Amino acid sequence: MKKLLAIATTLILGVVAIxxxxxxxxxxxxxxxxxxxxxxxxxxxxxxxxxxxxxxxGSPTVAMATESLGQATARLGAPRVAGxxxxxxxxxxxxxxxxxxxxxxxxxxxxxxxxxxxRVLIDQTxxxxxxxxxxx
Amino acid sequence: xxxxxxxxxxxxxxxxxxxxxxSPSVASASWGKKSDNGEACxxxxxxxxxxxxxxAMSGSEQVEGTLAYxxxxxxxxxxxxxxxxxxxxxxxVFGTEWVEVGQIAGYGxxxxxxxxxxxxxxxKIFTMYIEQPxxxxxxxxxxxxxxxxxxxxxxxxxxxxxQVACPSGFPTWNKDLQVGLEVGANTKPENAGHEQTxxxxxxxxxxxxxEIAYADGGLCISRxxxxxxxxxxNINYGTC
Numbered sequence: 590m591k592k593l594l595a596i597a598t599t600l601i602l603g604v605v606a607i608x609x610x611x612x613x614x615x616x617x618x619x620x621x622x623x624x625x626x627x628x629x630x631x632x633x634x635x636x637x638x639x640x641x642x643x644x645x646x647g648s649p650t651v652a653m654a655t656e657s658l659g660q661a662t663a664r665l666g667a668p669r670v671a672g673x674x675x676x677x678x679x680x681x682x683x684x685x686x687x688x689x690x691x692x693x694x695x696x697x698x699x700x701x702x703x704x705x706x707x708r709v710l711i712d713q714t715x716x717x718x719x720x721x722x723x724x725x
Numbered sequence: 726x727x728x729x730x731x732x733x734x735x736x737x738x739x740x741x742x743x744x745x746x747x748s749p750s751v752a753s754a755s756w757g758k759k760s761d762n763g764e765a766c767x768x769x770x771x772x773x774x775x776x777x778x779x780x781a782m783s784g785s786e787q788v789e790g791t792l793a794y795x796x797x798x799x800x801x802x803x804x805x806x807x808x809x810x811x812x813x814x815x816x817x818v819f820g821t822e823w824v825e826v827g828q829i830a831g832y833g834x835x836x837x838x839x840x841x842x843x844x845x846x847x848x849k850i851f852t853m854y855i856e857q858p859x860x861x862x863x864x865x866x867x868x869x870x871x872x873x874x875x876x877x878x879x880x881x882x883x884x885x886x887x888q889v890a891c892p893s894g895f896p897t898w899n900k901d902l903q904v905g906l907e908v909g910a911n912t913k914p915e916n917a918g919h920e921q922t923x924x925x926x927x928x929x930x931x932x933x934x935x936e937i938a939y940a941d942g943g944l945c946i947s948r949x950x951x952x953x954x955x956x957x958x959n960i961n962y963g964t965c
Contacts, residue, residue: 723850
């Protein structure tokens with residue numbers, strides 16, 4: 590019982606520590622958007638893998654890239670003209686291969702989007718701003 | 726309720742890590758059981774629940790766009806860390822493909838703030854963008870539009886009057902518009918609001934000509950009759 594309590598306490602403290610660290614990082618988000626990442630590519634990869642795990646594939650292959658928002662959204666098939674950050678803003682793009690079924694807004698009667706390739710766009714502060722899934 | 730400090734970034738890594746732990750291995754989105762019909766969203770695992778109005782066009786009916794003002798008065802998604810969400814939005818549906826735009830709460834961000842989003846599925850590829858960390862206010866009309874007025878298969882999404890994306894490859898005209906509330910949640914969220922919609926054709930906005938109202942158990946729908954008066958497609962939606 591004490592062992593279980595110790596494990597639980599360690600897990601909780603770990604999550605809180607990550608949260609505090611991330612909060613501190615995101616509190617300087619204005620500077621980050623100007624080009625200084627608040628998170629590393631490795632952090633971004635962990636975020637993308639967590640999304641992938643939620644989509645049903647716990648061990649996808651993943652490739653990380655840093656591109657401008659304009660380039661990244663063009664790669665996803667429709668360049669962003671407005672509504673997110675400046676098109677020159679760098680973002681992380683995680684491309685994962687596996688089998689994914691994502692829980693996302695769809696019209697009534699449509700199946701959940703799915704496919705063998707999942708791309709996640711993560712901004713320099715660690716926020717997911719884009720998601721794509723399919724067999725492309 | 727709104728204006729939740731999004732810069733918290735949802736204490737990002739912690740949230741997503743928790744989401745990964747808490748989320749089931751397949752997409753799921755309903756609270757309650759099928760036997761709860763009337764009390765809860767009862768579509769079963771893997772399905773979402775809706776409170777919507779739909780104009781399924783027939784004959785020569787067709788439109789070149791849609792607009793909707795979303796007026797959200799309550800949004801609280803307790804299961805947000807597990808990617809539960811609610812949306813207040815509109816869809817232009819083309820058979821098995823679609824374009825959608827509106828505002829979303831939950832979805833790994835936090836419980837209650839509203840974020841503009843747009844998404845589409847074409848050729849079995851689903852693409853979605855969420856505006857973060859920016860939020861939009863509740864208790865006010867937020868305009869969203871989908872336009873195919875170029876008549877070349879591009880259906881562009883708009884936040885207000887600002888074009889944000891123009892996915893291509895769709896039919897030149899649309900024959901199925903839908904508006905309202907979508908819920909993807911394993912824990913019952915709270916949502917209330919109304920929307921007013923119009924369709925575009927001949928470069929002018931028009932009231933809908935027909936309407937099918939739909940609401941799953943645990944969700945409610947009624948005619949919104951505020952100014953400028955009741956019209957087909959204008960609805961109050963919410964959890965109940």
